[in-house]
Amino acid sequence: MLNFNSVLIGSTQPKVLAAFYEKVFAKAPEFVDGEYSGWQIGSAYLTVGPHSELTGPAKEPQRILLNFETRQVEEEFDRIKSAGATVAKEPYEIGGGWIATLADPDGNYFQLMTPMTP
Numbered sequence: 001m002l003n004f005n006s007v008l009i010g011s012t013q014p015k016v017l018a019a020f021y022e023k024v025f026a027k028a029p030e031f032v033d034g035e036y037s038g039w040q041i042g043s044a045y046l047t048v049g050p051h052s053e054l055t056g057p058a059k060e061p062q063r064i065l066l067n068f069e070t071r072q073v074e075e076e077f078d079r080i081k082s083a084g085a086t087v088a089k090e091p092y093e094i095g096g097g098w099i100a101t102l103a104d105p106d107g108n109y110f111q112l113m114t115p116m117t118p
Contacts (some may be wrong), residue, residue: 010051023083057107066110073098
């Protein structure tokens with residue numbers, strides 16, 4: 001049996017990403033180890049850190065989308081946009097819920113979405 005534990009976002013500018021995600025999550029990271037910073041979000045961690053084989057922004061930011069649930073998609077969208085996120089797609093309604101897509105300073109996409117109901 002597997003348990004999803006974490007996502008590591010590699011970056012050439014991990015301190016910039018750490019400062020950005022600190023604003024997104026509105027809290028300091030749970031751990032900092034050198035250039036690695038990590039936040040517990042729900043039952044998993046989001047970690048940012050350096051990676052020696054990267055250059056420049058994400059080349060295919062749509063390949064992996066991080067999804068963050070919130071009942072206040074539009075409010076969180078405005079807050080995170082003002083924190084420096086790039087807008088990829090304004091909030092829109094889909095299937096009775098809301099979704100919005102933003103990008104971090106490296107160009108990685110993440111989405112805000114209302115909780116899914118089974």
